[in-house]
Amino acid sequence: MIPAIAAAPARVMLQLQAAMNSKVDPEWISARYPYLRAVVIEAAEAIEHHGWKWWKKQLMDLPQLQMEIIDIWHFILSEMLLENDGNVENTLPQLTDWQYENTLEFDSQTYTINERSLLDKLELLIALSASRRIDLSVFAAIMKDCELDWSSLFTQYVGKNVLNFFRQDNGYKEGHYQKLWNGREDNEILVEVMGGLDANDPLYAEHLYNGLRDRYPARP
Structure with a gap:
């Protein structure tokens, strides 16, 4: 049994997400962006980080899989x-x-979620999202398979939210943000910076933002 999310972190995440959406586009509600289409793409990227090719050796990259x-x-x-x-x-x-x-x-089938592999669950998430359906049980099962609980998801969510704000502050929407930092993706840098901070610090978000700013390469 996977428990529900506690009210306090759930409210914080919803507030942060609403703020992020407003930063990207103040009219995001009327724009009605296809957010579940983005879930399809991100879940496919998660499959890549897990590894799925049977014709070559692949190692699962758990930190990047978690980030997806x-x-x-x-x-x-x-x-x-x-x-x-x-x-x-x-x-x-x-x-x-x-x-x-x-x-x-x-789709006229009954799925027993716990009996499916992580890759199968990710494919099911893609199918549901393409059909414009949200199923939190499928997501929670995927989260558990990726060694996340709601507490660790909250910590990492705050981290990625900070990165998204950093991207917007540095020209992501305008197209001049550098996603590769000296040959490494900013998601990798985020994981590294998070590893050196205390997530229980009240200034965690601020320290994380400053850590990203200190590492961001100067524009040519």
């Missing part, structure tokens, strides 16, 4: 908020009152 799960969570939260016109309090019960269900009816 965090990206997926951003877009699931965004879709939930969008369904409630951006109202955090109206969205909150979808997280706090949710109960894990091990069976899922989809």
